Amino acid sequence: MTHAHDDLSGLLSHAEELYRDTSFSAVRAWKRRTGGLALGFMPIYVPRELLAAQDVLPVGLMGGGEMEIIRGDAYYQSYICHIPRSTIELGLNGSLDALDGVVFPAICDVIRNLSGMWTMLFPGKLVHYLDVPQDFDPAVGGAFYRDDLLHLSRKIVAHGGRPLETERLRAAIVAYNRANGLVRELYELRREQPWKVPTHELYLLLRAGLVVPVDEQIAMLERYLAFVEDDDERRPMDQARVLLTGSFCEQPPLGLIKTLERTGCYIVDDDFVQVGRWIRHDVPTEGDPLDALVEAFLHDAIASPTRWCESEAKGADLVRRVEHSGAEGVIFCAPSFCDPALLDQPMTVAAVERAGIPWTAFKYAENAGQFQVIREQAGTFADSIKLWSGA
Amino acid sequence: MSAPSVVPKDASQDRQKRMIAAHFDRLAEVEERGEKAVYTFVPGNLTELLLSFGVAPVLPEINALQSGMRGLSKDYIARAEKDGHSEDVCTYVKCDIGMSRGGNVGPTGKRLPKPDLLLLSYTGCFTFLKWFELLREEYDAPTAMLHVPYQGGGTITDAMRKYVVDQLKSKVIPALERITGRAYDEDLLSEHLARSAKAEDDLVHVLESARHRPSPIDAYFGGVYYIGPIFTAFRGTEDAVDYYAELRAEIDERVRLGLGPVTPDGELEKERYRVVVEGPPNWTSFREFWRMFVDEGAVVVASTYTKVGGVYDNGFRHDPSRPLESLAEYCLGCYTNLDLPTRVDMLSRYVTDYEADGFLINSVKSCNSFSAGQLLILRQVEERTGRPGGFIESDLVDPRYFSAANIKNRLESYFQMIEQKRSRGDAR
Numbered sequence: 001m002t003h004a005h006d007d008l009s010g011l012l013s014h015a016e017e018l019y020r021d022t023s024f025s026a027v028r029a030w031k032r033r034t035g036g037l038a039l040g041f042m043p044i045y046v047p048r049e050l051l052a053a054q055d056v057l058p059v060g061l062m063g064g065g066e067m068e069i070i071r072g073d074a075y076y077q078s079y080i081c082h083i084p085r086s087t088i089e090l091g092l093n094g095s096l097d098a099l100d101g102v103v104f105p106a107i108c109d110v111i112r113n114l115s116g117m118w119t120m121l122f123p124g125k126l127v128h129y130l131d132v133p134q135d136f137d138p139a140v141g142g143a144f145y146r147d148d149l150l151h152l153s154r155k156i157v158a159h160g161g162r163p164l165e166t167e168r169l170r171a172a173i174v175a176y177n178r179a180n181g182l183v184r185e186l187y188e189l190r191r192e193q194p195w196k197v198p199t200h201e202l203y204l205l206l207r208a209g210l211v212v213p214v215d216e217q218i219a220m221l222e223r224y225l226a227f228v229e230d231d232d233e234r235r236p237m238d239q240a241r242v243l244l245t246g247s248f249c250e251q252p253p254l255g256l257i258k259t260l261e262r263t264g265c266y267i268v269d270d271d272f273v274q275v276g277r278w279i280r281h282d283v284p285t286e287g288d289p290l291d292a293l294v295e296a297f298l299h300d301a302i303a304s305p306t307r308w309c310e311s312e313a314k315g316a317d318l319v320r321r322v323e324h325s326g327a328e329g330v331i332f333c334a335p336s337f338c339d340p341a342l343l344d345q346p347m348t349v350a351a352v353e354r355a356g357i358p359w360t361a362f363k364y365a366e367n368a369g370q371f372q373v374i375r376e377q378a379g380t381f382a383d384s385i386k387l388w389s390g391a
Numbered sequence: 392m393s394a395p396s397v398v399p400k401d402a403s404q405d406r407q408k409r410m411i412a413a414h415f416d417r418l419a420e421v422e423e424r425g426e427k428a429v430y431t432f433v434p435g436n437l438t439e440l441l442l443s444f445g446v447a448p449v450l451p452e453i454n455a456l457q458s459g460m461r462g463l464s465k466d467y468i469a470r471a472e473k474d475g476h477s478e479d480v481c482t483y484v485k486c487d488i489g490m491s492r493g494g495n496v497g498p499t500g501k502r503l504p505k506p507d508l509l510l511l512s513y514t515g516c517f518t519f520l521k522w523f524e525l526l527r528e529e530y531d532a533p534t535a536m537l538h539v540p541y542q543g544g545g546t547i548t549d550a551m552r553k554y555v556v557d558q559l560k561s562k563v564i565p566a567l568e569r570i571t572g573r574a575y576d577e578d579l580l581s582e583h584l585a586r587s588a589k590a591e592d593d594l595v596h597v598l599e600s601a602r603h604r605p606s607p608i609d610a611y612f613g614g615v616y617y618i619g620p621i622f623t624a625f626r627g628t629e630d631a632v633d634y635y636a637e638l639r640a641e642i643d644e645r646v647r648l649g650l651g652p653v654t655p656d657g658e659l660e661k662e663r664y665r666v667v668v669e670g671p672p673n674w675t676s677f678r679e680f681w682r683m684f685v686d687e688g689a690v691v692v693a694s695t696y697t698k699v700g701g702v703y704d705n706g707f708r709h710d711p712s713r714p715l716e717s718l719a720e721y722c723l724g725c726y727t728n729l730d731l732p733t734r735v736d737m738l739s740r741y742v743t744d745y746e747a748d749g750f751l752i753n754s755v756k757s758c759n760s761f762s763a764g765q766l767l768i769l770r771q772v773e774e775r776t777g778r779p780g781g782f783i784e785s786d787l788v789d790p791r792y793f794s795a796a797n798i799k800n801r802l803e804s805y806f807q808m809i810e811q812k813r814s815r816g817d818a819r
Contacts (some may be wrong), residue, residue, distance in 0.1 A: 075766050077784065079479070079756045084763065106541070109517045113764040115543055116731025120771060129543025129730070134513060134520070134536055135558055144540070144554035151550075154772040305521070308513075308536055314524055339759060343484065343521035347528055349475055363479075 008227040011220065012201055015208035019254070022067055022090060026211050027059050028098045037161050039126065040102040042111050043249040044306060045278035046130055047293045049176045050149055052214060053169040055163040059099060060210025060275060062251050063366045064090055075117070081337040082365045083250035084114045091122060100159055101126025103152065107249055107306050108339050126159045128152050134308040136298045146294045169289040176216045177282040182221035183209075184277065187269070189228070191325050194266035195236045196228045200257045206273035207251075210287075234252070240382035240389075243327035244270040245318060245348070246334030246341040248304065252364050259371040260331070264382035269325040278302055305344035314344070315351020322357055328385045331378065332361035358385055399420035401653065403638040407619055410634065412499065414624050416581040419501035421447050427570050430526065433700040434723035435514025437563065439583035439627035439709070440601070443576055444567045448624045449503060453523070455486040457498030459674030459788030467493065468789055481518045481757040482789040484525065491529050494709050506532040507570045510563065514539040515699075515727030535566035539722040545733050547723045555719035581711035583627030584718075585607040588708040590621055593635035594635060595703050600642045602745055605662035607645035609652040611691035612681040622700030627709075654685045663688030664806055667741045667750040669695045669734075669768065670761050673785040676793045680785075683799050687806045693741035697728040727760045735771045742776040748809045749779040751802075756786045779812065781805035 005011040018026055027038050030257040038057040041048075064072075064086025072089035092094050102125070104115035115129040131148060133141030153164045162168075183206065190197035205224055209217035228234065244260070248271040260267060279296045286292075301307065303317035322330060330352050334341035345361070352359050360381040362374055421428045422716055427446045431437065433453065441448050458464045467489025468482055474492065476485050492495070497503040509532050511523040520536075527534050537558050540551045562577045601610045608614070617638060625631040644653075651659040655678045666684075668691045673680050684691065698704075702724050710717040722728070730738070742750050752769055753763045767782040783801050786792035 075764075076768070077754055077756075077762060078762055080759065104543075106517075109759040110763040112517070112541055112543075113731055113759070116734075117764050117767050119730070119732055120735070120767060128542060131540045131543060133554075134538035135554075135562065137561060140554065140557040140561055141555075144550055147550040151548075301757070306517075308520055308538070309524055310536070314528065337479045338519065339480055339518055340481050343518065343525070345477065346475045347524060351530070 005220070005223045008098040008224070008231070011223055011227065015204040015220065018208040018211050019204050020065070021211075021227055023095050024059065024211060027057060030057055030213065037100040037156065037159060038098055039156070040096060040099045040103050041275075042102070042107065042114070044105065044107055044304065045132070045301075046103050046105050046275065047149065047297070048214070048275065049169060049172040049283070049289075049293060050153060050164070051156070053172040054153065054156050054164055054332050056103070056156055056161055057213060060207075060273070061087055061096075061102065062207065062210065062273070063087060065251075066253055066369065069367070079337055080110055081250055081335050082367060083335070084110055085102055086116065086366065088117070088121070091118070098239075099125070101128070103128045103130050105130040106132050110339075111249070126155055128155055129380065132297065136310060137190070138295065138298060142294050142298050146290060147293065147296060149290065149293070150365060158183055160242050166289060172214075173283045173285055173289050173292065176276075177217070177367055179209065179214050179218050179221065180276045180279070181282060182218065182225065186221065186225060187277070189225070191268050193236070194241065194268050196231065196234045198261060199267040199270065200254060200261060203257055203272055206276070207344075209276065211272065220248065238386065239264050240267045240385040241268045241326055241328045242331050243268060243318075243322050243329075244326055244331045244333050246332050246338070247271050248274050248306075248341070249338060250335035250366050252333065252335075253366060253368055256364055256368065256371055256374060259375050260378050263375050263379035264386070265331075265378060268327050269321050273311070274302065274304070305340035313351065314347035318348050319351055319357070321354045322352065322355070327357075328389050329358040329360070329381060331381070332359060334361075334363055336363045336365055358389070401638075401641050403634060403641055404616065406634050406637060410620060410625060410630050414500055415497055415499040418447055418449060418497065418503055421504040427507040429508045429510050429570075430506040430523075431510040432512050432514070432516075432519050433622050434516065434725040434727060435512035435537070435557075436572075436622070436626070436700065437510065437512060437537075437718055437722075438624060439587055440563070440567070440582055440718065441510075442583050442627050443580040443772045444571045444573055446507070446567065446571060447504070449506065449514040450623055451487045451526070452483055453623055454490060454497055454503070455483040455788050456674045458486050458490060460677055461498050463498065464674070464675060464788035465790050475536075481522075481573075482787055483757060484518060484522045485523070487789050488525060488529065491526070505530050508532065508566055509534040510566070511536045512539065512722060513537060514722050515541070515725050518760070533566065533570070535563050536696060537563055537722070539728060542723060542729050542733065545730050547720060551723055552716060552719045555722055556715045559715050559718065577714055580714045584709040584714055586629065586632050587621075587627045588710070590626065590631045591701075591703045591708050593639040594637050596623055597635070597642050598693070598697065598704060600646055601690075603646050605649070605651040605659075606665065606690050606692050607642050607650055607652060609654065609659075609681075609684075609691050610697060611672065611694035612654075612677070612684070613652055613696055614691070614697040617700060618697050618700060654692055654767070655681055656685060659685060659688065659690065661688050662690050662754065664749075664809055665690055665692045665745065665747045667693045667738060667745060667747045668753060669738055669750065669765065670753040671696045671699070671755050671758060671787060672753065673755070673793050674788050675790040676795060680793075680798070682752040683802050687802065689806060692745040692747055695726055695738065700725065702726055703730075716761075722779075726808070731764050731768065735768055735775070738768065738772045739775040742772065742778050749781065749805070750776075751781040751783065751805065752784060754784045756784070756792050757789070758787065779805070779808055780811075
């Protein structure tokens with residue numbers, strides 16, 4: 001199913017519809033149309049190319065947003081983050097029935113344990129814990145990761161998926177290179193002219209891209225890029241340029257992003273929906289494509305609190321991102337009870353302090369509905385940057 | 392895991408106390424003696440390998456729990472939180488960071504050495520990875536990472552085993568060779584592993600003694616003392632072999648005499664309830680917590696916490712004929728590295744095999760590795776065994792999260808429930 005997207009407003013409405021549709025109608029429609037398998041995946045990264053090459057629709061699961069949680073809360077103590085509750089809720093209320101399984105990448109202990117819960121709660125569904133390596137030697141961690149990907153591939157076949165073929169994988173890499181390249185292009189445009197690419201719009205496109213086939217995602221991104229590049233009515237405003245970090249797994253509500261923008265912040269870099277930006281550059285299309293995916297994961301992935309920081313000081317990457325994006329300040333914006341983000345934060349705060357970069361911090365839950373405190377804090381932060389920065 | 396004084400004391404307890412004291416004395420003198428200190432974790436520890444290089448293991452989790460038992464953790468945690476560590480995260484980490492920033496004086500009052508190597512055995516707990524990144528910032532020490540894959544599918548595959556062995560060969564052993572100037576000695580490693588297997592036999596014998604009625608041990612509160620040497624710096628030593636042989640003899644004697652377990656208040660005279668416990672204990676109010684069970688005549692006959700540094704009652708033993716493969720299998724098999732269905736299987740088996748009246752989960756705020764999913768575990772084990780489950784919440788070393796009145800209330804209600812089921816004849 002394609003949408004004409006004659007204007008920007010129509011495109012964004014469609015993206016928002018996809019973002020808000022917790023019953024995954026687009027996935028159901030795709031399955032009816034193609035008869036293919038659909039596999040969900042939790043944040044932060046899975047090689048979608050592998051799934052697509054086996055005619056599987058990769059479906060990003062980013063929690064339930066603002067939906068009411070009824071049964072999910074009964075599975076978790078109060079001190080555990082929100083995304084597993086809403087994911088369980090979606091599973092139990094039938095929203096995820098269209099999925100033939102879920103891939104759980106190694107993010108943290110909560111998501112790891114959710115994989116076992118899924119096995120018990122939804123027998124018969126494909127469940128795969130993708131244990132991405134923390135050893136980045138191709139002969140060691142690379143070999144293990146390659147084996148794990150092939151294991152996943154075999155499970156897909158066992159559930160009725162197409163066997164993995166080299167040329168189909170190569171073609172999927174080409175397609176995702178195009179989609180991911182467009183995402184990078186949009187991030188670059190936002191860095192240069194943030195008034196042209198408001199983050200709440202970019203975010204909707206990223207989220208919409210998680211539930212549609214890659215060619216549809218490409219079409220949406222191309223259309224958006226064309227609309228905003230030509231839009232001369234979008235003019236710069238006196239906003240503080242900030243980098244938002246910590247929101248890589250459980251996502252903030254859209255209202256929080258809009259609140260930050262309304263309080264005077266241009267978000268010029270962020271950690272939202274990283275699956276398409278996890279690999280920094282195009283995955284090479286020459287040679288063995290599976291090896292290329294493995295190599296890209298080992299040596300071309302972004303720094304992340306979920307990834308062992310082997311060779312450089314913690315926070316060095318964040319400081320580089322601040323410099324590259326021209327951010328004037330950093331907002332540490334992590335979900336409550338997010339171990340990777342919150343355990344990382346003292347180290348990255350120290351790094352930005354050493355670099356003399358202003359920062360502030362707050363926490364959220366995906367279903368937060370009140371932003372008054374954040375509005376005041378972010379507004380004060382933006383004002384202080386504008387008043388006191390050297391610019 | 393040294394034992395605070397318990398009345399009456401067994402000879403093995405005195406022995407353990409001496410072992411632990413000697414170890415902390417050694418740590419205090421590491422620098423003067425020209426030795427090297429290696430910080431590492433309990434689950435997936437490579438003690439035999441460290442022993443073969445002659446280095447002194449320092450276990451931050453143990454320092455944290457000891458600090459909790461000795462009333463020191465509250466101030467250490469406050470210090471870390473004041474320095475920007477979130478109130479949401481693991482209190483072991485914050486206790487350790489606070490202790491380090493306060494001069495790194497260990498729980499026995501003696502200074503701990505700085506690490507010459509941070510050996511990150513990343514087994515069963517994501518927080519370990521962040522913990523050693525934080526310690527690397529504190530100490531500017533080299534780090535060796537051993538990534539132990541999770542048993543996501545419920546089994547150890549050849550690829551997992553190979554991945555761990557390859558890392559041992561390419562990362563861990565070279566790092567130990569670098570800091571010590573010694574070459575890897577596989578024969579020496581095997582000698583240590585042979586001693587480990589001997590001690591493991593005796594430990595399993597002790598833990599399985601709880602099948603008797605009355606149980607001669609408490610396999611949770613007492614169990615944490617029994618696992619102390621083998622989970623820490625002593626696995627693979629003659630001291631550990633001697634300790635477990637002595638402990639085994641003592642427990643056999645208790646069985647022969649038909650005695651119940653030793654508790655903080657002496658021997659438990661009447662075993663009223665037999666329960667299985669999942670989850671770590673609270674350390675800041677450890678004795679108070681234990682007494683809540685004792686007051687009810689409840690004995691823990693099996694626990695999962697006593698498997699966190701190694702699961703041996705499934706038959707696994709360190710194998711000197713396959714040293715690195717055996718270490719890999721040990722790391723892969725630690726309790727929190729097991730997937731949830733396997734944990735449910737294990738708990739259900741314990742409830743049945745140990746003829747328990749029910750099972751309790753002590754869910755600790757600090758440890759998502761244990762806690763995430765425990766409410767589903769509760770339902771599944773209840774369904775499978777037909778025995779009632781109970782759920783209490785506390786923390787490892789943050790005293791703010793130990794609410795004695797709430798916990799006591801829940802425990803009393805739980806045991807009343809068992810009593811009612813008994814009176815209706817629908818419990819064992």
